Amino acid sequence: MTNTQLFTNAKVFTGASESAFASAFRVADGVVDWVGDAAEVADESSIDLGGRTVVPGLIDSHTHPALMAGTAAAVECFPPAVMSVDDLVTVLTGHAPHVVAPDAWILGRGFDDTKFPDGRMPTAKDLDLVSTERPVLVWRCDAHSAVCNSKALEIAGITAETPDPEGARFERDENGQPNGVLTEIAAVAAVTAFIPAPTRDEQIDAVVVLGEEFASRGIVAVCDLLSTRLSDPLEVFRAAVERGLRTSVALYPGWNPAHPLAELTDGDKAGQVRIAGVKVILDGAYSNRTAWVHEPYPQSCDHGLRVVEDEDALAAGEWARRNGVQLAVHAMGDRALDRVVDLFGDMQPWLDGIPSVRIEHATIVTDDYVHRLNEARMHFGIATHTVFFFAEYDGYEKALRAEQVPDAYPIARLYDGVEALSLSSDRPATAWSGADDVMLSIEAAVRRRTYNGIDFGPEAAITVAQAMLLYTARARLVSPLENVGMLQPGFDGSFAVLERDVFTVPTDEIASVRVAETWIRGEQAFVR
Ligand SMILES: [Zn+2]
CATH class of the missing domain: 3.20.20.140 (Metal-dependent hydrolases)
Incomplete structure (x- = not known):
């Protein structure tokens, strides 16, 4: 038996063009089979969306879920929460007691040194304030670079004599000693290779x-x-x-x-x-x-x-x-x-x-x-x-x-x-x-x-x-x-219902529009 759901009373952005809106759509076995005007259909079992705005399920076509899942143990150090080296050390120090496994590293991700008051890149010296016993590493916000503490450099065996990897650099202090800053992916990988994988x-x-x-x-x-x-x-x-x-x-x-x-x-x-x-x-x-x-x-x-x-x-x-x-x-x-x-x-x-x-x-x-x-x-x-x-x-x-x-x-x-x-x-x-x-x-x-x-x-x-x-x-x-x-016949019944109409809110309030519900292939996957 086909499982059919009719959604009515909505402002539906179908994706067919910049101005293509409908007010109702039907999903059969997870697939859209009709989009149109609610006046054309009458069904007591329909799902009334209360006049809210609906958009096709969103596509994030460049993101890094594997990286996020693989570094789920890393504490978030993004702006606007972390706006200085001191903030970074504070967040990591607060996170350190949660790192209990014997060989676990204290990890963070997302700091942006360009937002720090003096634009100063944190170094191993700063992260040594978090711990000298455990290795500490924080990915920079671009994920191409990172900084680690002295213990991490020691574990990775990176010394003054270690040559830079191709296309990357171990940044160094005035005496040529690695200072913990790892510029570009090959330098980061030389250290992260030693982090025990989840x-x-x-x-x-x-x-x-x-x-x-x-x-x-x-x-x-x-x-x-x-x-x-x-x-x-x-x-x-x-x-x-x-x-x-x-x-x-x-x-x-x-x-x-x-x-x-x-x-x-x-x-x-x-x-x-x-x-x-x-x-x-x-x-x-x-x-x-x-x-x-x-x-x-x-x-x-x-x-x-x-x-x-x-x-x-x-x-x-x-x-x-x-x-x-x-x-x-x-x-x-x-x-x-x-x-x-x-x-x-x-x-x-x-x-x-x-x-x-x-x-x-x-x-x-x-x-x-x-x-x-x-x-x-x-x-x-x-x-x-x-x-x-x-x-x-x-x-x-x-x-x-x-x-x-x-x-x-x-x-x-x-x-x-x-x-x-x-x-x-x-x-x-x-x-x-x-x-x-x-x-x-x-x-x-x-x-x-x-x-x-x-x-x-x-x-x-x-x-x-x-x-x-x-x-x-x-x-x-x-x-x-x-x-x-798209919300068109033949497409997945995947869509988001918004709390406010993003198409008409004042432009400085767009970012505050939240998703109220998300449906994926005809099933409710999220409700706020
Ligand atoms: Zn990317």
Whole structure:
């Protein structure tokens, strides 16, 4: 027997266009089979949504659930709670008594030194105040860098004689001694390799909890852009489904030339949790001036970091083509962005319907660059962010020249110029607690204002409906997650009911609009 639910008396944003609204819809066995006007149907058993606004289940197309689940033991050190080195030491010291297992590390994540009064990076000396007995490590908000205490350096065997890993640095004091600051992923990995991994059971439970958090934000589908820190992400996420995870998950494991990925089976590429691609990191991040740029950073001759060589990026692309999945390239700096098109622009796309090559972040996008993307033979998509300039303005202020601001995260230009486009959170690599609150990103897209009230290229503003499409119907064009992002016959009966009408609230109240209920494939997954 078919299980049919009729939802009426709502303002339903269907995702079909910026202005497509309905007032009712029906879900049969978890799938939408009708959308329209409540006056057309009469059913006593219908679910009255009380006139509230409904949006298709939201898609966060660049986030890091595997990293979050794998580091669930880390205490949150994000702004606005941590705004100084002292705050950081206080939070970690408060967390230390909870770390009881004999070999456990005291871990934190999310600090943003650019928001500290003197912009000072914490060092091992600061973290030694938390503990000298136990290793301590805190990931910086960009998740590309970290700082650890002396005990952690000792355990990792990093001394004055240890050479820097390729594309990364162990920062050092004036005597050449490592000072605990680990810049870029290879340096961080040299230390985090010694952190005992959570058990498989703990990993699975952490994924289930994350799925509940996603549902509380109206998020029903995510792309995991690195799938790191879990023993076997595909297996762990699928085990989490058995324990109740409802989120659809597309995994993008990282490309490591030293440990090539196994070839995929058809089964790996289908289902609620699937491998959707491979990720390559081409450069660093603007927020700590390591994005790879054409013109040097202000007051320097530094062009940032280029993290992989062409041949490795091409090898990752070859693997993606051979396995029929996407290549996702982290590229922030204008030079890295150009490199992506240099390397892949003339190639024949290998996927139908969705971009063969996704560009992650894409900080500086000029009109010329949009033109280059559209002229290319390759089909490119972009996952970008407005929460970045909102939350990390202090870093961008130092890294961007004034004339670059209009080209930084120019959402209006991207909205018009790049069809496969999404807004996303990059949580937990964004310097804000709860960065995956979709309404925060939407408010930033609409107001173009930073957390501290500074206008950031207001001419790039878009409307709420446009921003909502970048979390729904347009976001679904960026990855192979099917049947999400629209309330249309044939799509999943996955949607969020909002407490207030995000389309009409004053723009400075968008971020305070909360999700009241989330339904996934016809089942209520969250109610506030
Ligand atoms: Zn990321």
